[in-house]
Amino acid sequence: MHHIxxxxxxxxxxxxxxxxxxxxxxxxxxxxxxxxxEGVTRYAHERAGPDTExxxxxxxxxxxxxxGKGERGPLLTLTHRVDGQDQPVADFPASGGDPVLxxxxxxxxxxxxxxxxxxxxxxxxxxxxxxxxxxxDEAEGPVTAELRPFxxxxxxAEMGPFADMVLRITVDPSRDVPLRQLSADTTGAGGxxxxxxxxxxx
Numbered sequence: 718m719h720h721i722x723x724x725x726x727x728x729x730x731x732x733x734x735x736x737x738x739x740x741x742x743x744x745x746x747x748x749x750x751x752x753x754x755e756g757v758t759r760y761a762h763e764r765a766g767p768d769t770e771x772x773x774x775x776x777x778x779x780x781x782x783x784x785g786k787g788e789r790g791p792l793l794t795l796t797h798r799v800d801g802q803d804q805p806v807a808d809f810p811a812s813g814g815d816p817v818l819x820x821x822x823x824x825x826x827x828x829x830x831x832x833x834x835x836x837x838x839x840x841x842x843x844x845x846x847x848x849x850x851x852x853x854d855e856a857e858g859p860v861t862a863e864l865r866p867f868x869x870x871x872x873x874a875e876m877g878p879f880a881d882m883v884l885r886i887t888v889d890p891s892r893d894v895p896l897r898q899l900s901a902d903t904t905g906a907g908g909x910x911x912x913x914x915x916x917x918x919x
Contacts, residue, residue, distance in 0.1 A: 741851040741862045741886065758782040758894055759917040760817065762797070764828070766910040771831045775799055780820065780914060784811060795820060815896050818886070821914050822848075825901040828910060829879050835872075843870060844884075853888070859897050861887040878908025 762778035779798040784791060787808065795806035795816060809816040822844055830837040847866035864884040867873055873880040883905060887898040899914040 741848065741853040741888070755784060756919065757784075758919075760914045761917055762799075762912075762914050764824070764912045766828065766832065769832060772828060779917075780806075780817065782817065815894075817896055817914070818899065821899045821901075821912070825884075825912060828901075828912065829876075829882070832910060833876050833879055835875065839872070843867060847884070851886075853890075858891070859887050859889045861885055861898075878903040878906040878910070881906035882908075882910075 758781070760780040760782075762775055762780050764773070764775040764778075766772055766774060778800075781796040781798060781803075783794045783796065785794055785808075786792065787810075789810070791811035792808045793811050793816060794808050797804045797806055797820075806820060807816075822841075826837050826841045826844065829835065829840050844866045847864045851862050851864055853860060853862055862885070864886070865881065866884065867876055867880050867882065870876070870880065882901060882903045885898070885900045885902070886896070888895045889897055894916065897916050901910070901912045903910045
């Protein structure tokens with residue numbers, strides 16, 4: 718079911734006109750972000766949080782992006798490796814934008830929905846709006862954008878520490894794979910949920 722959620726958020730985001738109008742999103746979702754890569758790309762994955770039914774911690778996982786060929790052109794296959802076991806996520810066209818952020822956001826949506834008993838549809842839409850409005854400072858080399866999707870949300874009172882959750886997205890527009898690191902963090906607001914995805918050296 719997890720790979721289905723990733724496909725759904727990707728389809729909804731990419732089909733919405735102007736949904737990724739911000740400069741940050743233009744970098745991440747530029748066509749063919751992985752087009753120049755030939756080898757496997759790996760991201761170290763960690764997820765911490767409370768001991769709650771339905772919530773899965775990840776001490777040392779990996780998200781693996783493998784280029785391949787499909788009937789309609791080059792593909793990117795996403796695989797989540799946890800405890801030595803590979804869990805298929807989905808295949809994405811290599812000519813499209815970076816699917817790694819979609820996977821990470823969907824994990825954050827699911828975790829927040831479980832821990833707050835909130836609507837994943839509402840949470841997903843607010844995150845998408847925040848990302849679409851985000852700008853990006855000009856810099857040579859990596860630059861980090863910091864987003865607070867629920868800082869002024871009308872339902873903040875229902876979200877606990879997630880009301881002040883911080884999303885940090887580090888990109889390097891000069892690289893073939895621009896996305897360098899992602900984090901979703903509630904610890905600054907007294908929560909225990911924190912999830913990170915960090916590009917590993919080739």
